[in-house]
Amino acid sequence: MTRVLEDFFEQDPVTCARRLIGCRFNWHGCVARIVETEAYESAGDPACHTWFRPSAREFVSRQQPGDAYVYLNYGVHWLFNILVKGGEREGFVLFRAVEPLNGIERMRERRPGAKDELLGAGPGRLTRALGINGQSHGASFLRAARCGILLDSPVEPLAGPRIGISRARELPWRFGHPASHSLSHRF
DNA sequence: GCCAGGATGTTA
């Protein structure tokens, strides 16, 4: 088990999104298995924020690979992405679902009433469970003492169309762990 | 299944 460092996110977004399935995500001591991701590309992908938000294009050009891109969706839910840049293609990986491994008590406290299987079963649910919010936007967290990603054995993921978007629905850039019971939607 | 809630970046 090796720690994922910045150069991991110099691969293209689809490669990163696939490879992160099954890996462990450590966020301030809470550890969770990544079971669902999506890839977004800054060039030619109408679903990516860079398509219609100058601030997102600015983020891609100014920030470093591996930096957190966190934004508020529908005025309610924080969504956690990681910047991918430096390779053939640039963009983001959206974290869509995780399964708790360590610190499940803290996640339960942050999501009162939620069943354990659903604690991190969605992009808004996982940020709530882990306590991620806009304060982490732009943060470089990969080398932090109590944060980071551990590269576990590769998993052959499920793949399908992305969720909740209105454009570029045909691209199969959503990936899921085949054995997980905490996916946000069926594949 | 449907729908409100709610903040933000962006355009008109």
Add this chain to the structure above:
DNA sequence: AACATCCTGGCG
């Protein structure tokens, strides 16, 4: 000012 949005929980 008004619009669309990488969602969720509650109620039917």
